[in-house]
Amino acid sequence: MVAKQExxxxxxxxxxxxxxxxxxAGESLAAADxxxxxxxxxxxxxxxxxxxxxxxxxxxxxxxxxxxxxxxPSFSAPDVPDRSPTLVRTPSGAELDIANPExxxxxxxxxxxxxxxxxxxxxxxxxxxxxxxxxGLGEMVGAELDVRRFRPNIVVEAAAETAxxxxxxxxxxxRLGGLRMRIDKRDGRCVVxxxxxxxxxxxxxxxxAVTRNREGYLxxxxxxxxxxxxxxxxxxxxxxxx
Numbered sequence: 001m002v003a004k005q006e007x008x009x010x011x012x013x014x015x016x017x018x019x020x021x022x023x024x025a026g027e028s029l030a031a032a033d034x035x036x037x038x039x040x041x042x043x044x045x046x047x048x049x050x051x052x053x054x055x056x057x058x059x060x061x062x063x064x065x066x067x068x069x070x071x072x073p074s075f076s077a078p079d080v081p082d083r084s085p086t087l088v089r090t091p092s093g094a095e096l097d098i099a100n101p102e103x104x105x106x107x108x109x110x111x112x113x114x115x116x117x118x119x120x121x122x123x124x125x126x127x128x129x130x131x132x133x134x135x136g137l138g139e140m141v142g143a144e145l146d147v148r149r150f151r152p153n154i155v156v157e158a159a160a161e162t163a164x165x166x167x168x169x170x171x172x173x174x175r176l177g178g179l180r181m182r183i184d185k186r187d188g189r190c191v192v193x194x195x196x197x198x199x200x201x202x203x204x205x206x207x208x209a210v211t212r213n214r215e216g217y218l219x220x221x222x223x224x225x226x227x228x229x230x231x232x233x234x235x236x237x238x239x240x241x242x
Contacts, residue, residue: 007237010169013176014131015147015155016232020073020086021098022046022120023061025197026148027074031231034179036224037118038125039153041081045073045098046120051110059120060111062192067091068107069148069197073098082117124184128154128166129219136163137218140209148197149206150189150219156236166220173239178228186217193218 016029047060077084086098
């Protein structure tokens with residue numbers, strides 16, 4: 001009889017992020033409830049452009065408006081974000097309700113806001129990256145890179161010292177606190193990672209390094225197997241391949 005392969009410790013959670021509004025600044029969390037639709041409150045709102053090509057990508061994002069990272073959304077009731085009013089602090093310091101038409105006008109003349117309770121995701125509802133991967137890419141580029149550039153939900157410090165270890169988790173189940181999730185695929189990157197979230201300056205060398213050395217992929221995407229709560233500091237358990 002073949003022995004059943006067990007879950008093994010592979011690191012720990014060091015940061016959790018949610019993004020109430022697609023492409024705007026994220027919120028750092030000490031703990032997060034994760035449902036079938038990702039982290040509670042994550043990417044529930046987005047701005048769309050009426051002048052976007054059809055069919056095409058309708059979202060107003062950092063590609064078109066690099067200043068979006070300077071807009072800071074938050075929930076009036078952060079413990080129940082999906083039932084909470086959403087407010088946005090603008091770079092000028094004004095605080096506007098997400099549905100205020102003045103906010104849309106400030107971002108783009110053809111923008112309107114929409115909400116989707118299931119989340120507005122490009123691919124899968126959970127994104128994960130390791131600190132080793134960010135450091136490894138930084139060495140390629142010759143610069144220290146802010147984790148917020150990559151807009152992850154879960155940042156992990158892997159037990160392995162090598163970069164890009166999360167690639168090996170594709171197809172496997174992870175257990176983090178009360179959450180069970182599956183790593184579904186590597187995360188294909190776009191020009192958004194060129195944008196420094198603090199200064200909004202663009203550095204084309206970042207995406208160029210990912211394209212040349214990583215086939216365009218950095219970090220991984222996943223989906224929920226069993227909803228649960230994740231806390232910074234939780235041990236990550238990785239299941240066997242397959």
